[in-house]
Amino acid sequence: MCAKKLLHDTSHITYESLLEGNEQFIADALAEDPKYFEKLANGQTPPVLWIGCADSRVPANQITNTAPGEIFVHRNIANMVVHSDMNMLSVLDYAVNVLKVKHVIVTGHYGCGGVIAAMSNREFGLIDNWLRHIKDVYRLHSAELEAIEDHDARASRLVELNVVENVYNLCKTTIVQSAWKHGQELSVHGWVYSLATGKINDMKVSTSNNTKLGDVFKFE
Numbered sequence: 197m198c199a200k201k202l203l204h205d206t207s208h209i210t211y212e213s214l215l216e217g218n219e220q221f222i223a224d225a226l227a228e229d230p231k232y233f234e235k236l237a238n239g240q241t242p243p244v245l246w247i248g249c250a251d252s253r254v255p256a257n258q259i260t261n262t263a264p265g266e267i268f269v270h271r272n273i274a275n276m277v278v279h280s281d282m283n284m285l286s287v288l289d290y291a292v293n294v295l296k297v298k299h300v301i302v303t304g305h306y307g308c309g310g311v312i313a314a315m316s317n318r319e320f321g322l323i324d325n326w327l328r329h330i331k332d333v334y335r336l337h338s339a340e341l342e343a344i345e346d347h348d349a350r351a352s353r354l355v356e357l358n359v360v361e362n363v364y365n366l367c368k369t370t371i372v373q374s375a376w377k378h379g380q381e382l383s384v385h386g387w388v389y390s391l392a393t394g395k396i397n398d399m400k401v402s403t404s405n406n407t408k409l410g411d412v413f414k415f416e
């Protein structure tokens with residue numbers, strides 16, 4: 197299948213090949229279940245919202261062995277939860293308040309270009325405004341990060357800390373706070389995916405209430 201093709205060679209991917217791939221996808225799905233599309237068209241009840249990086253190597257469904265209909269997905273550069281991001285907030289609101297997902301997972305990945313760029317002093321243009329949020333994560337944890345001499349190891353730790361901070365940001369949203377206040381079953385989690393091994397590293401910051409948040413962030 198396509199996911200197993202050599203990732204470094206994308207020369208076979210063309211506009212036309214994507215449409216051909218679509219025909220193959222339809223044929224394969226119908227061969228397995230003639231009512232496949234009929235069932236999916238009836239609606240979605242995904243139990244999970246995924247907030248991940250836009251990186252092409254970290255597709256939510258493939259790396260968790262799930263299918264269409266099973267994960268609601270939001271992706272941006274470096275899997276950020278930014279409180280003024282109407283796109284992320286709209287997805288989160290719909291997932292929590294309409295779809296009633298039970299889990300929200302922030303998934304980063306080692307070797308994240310956005311995180312590595314944020315660690316540098318280079319100017320990248322428009323994206324610097326977005327990466328600025330990661331620089332804030334660096335500033336919060338600068339003592340720990342600067343004690344790591346190896347650049348790649350430091351970048352990996354920043355990837356992890358960026359996930360943890362974004363889980364924290366997620367908990368602080370009015371949407372998650374309100375869900376918890378009203379007793380809705382909702383857990384948030386932080387994961388880091390390894391491109392090198394395919395393995396997901398659980399950051400063990402899962403929480404399903406606001407007891408670990410600073411008081412100033414809690415709703416009464």
Ligand SMILES: [Zn+2]
Pocket residue numbers: 249250251273274275305307308309310311
């Ligand atoms: Zn990334």
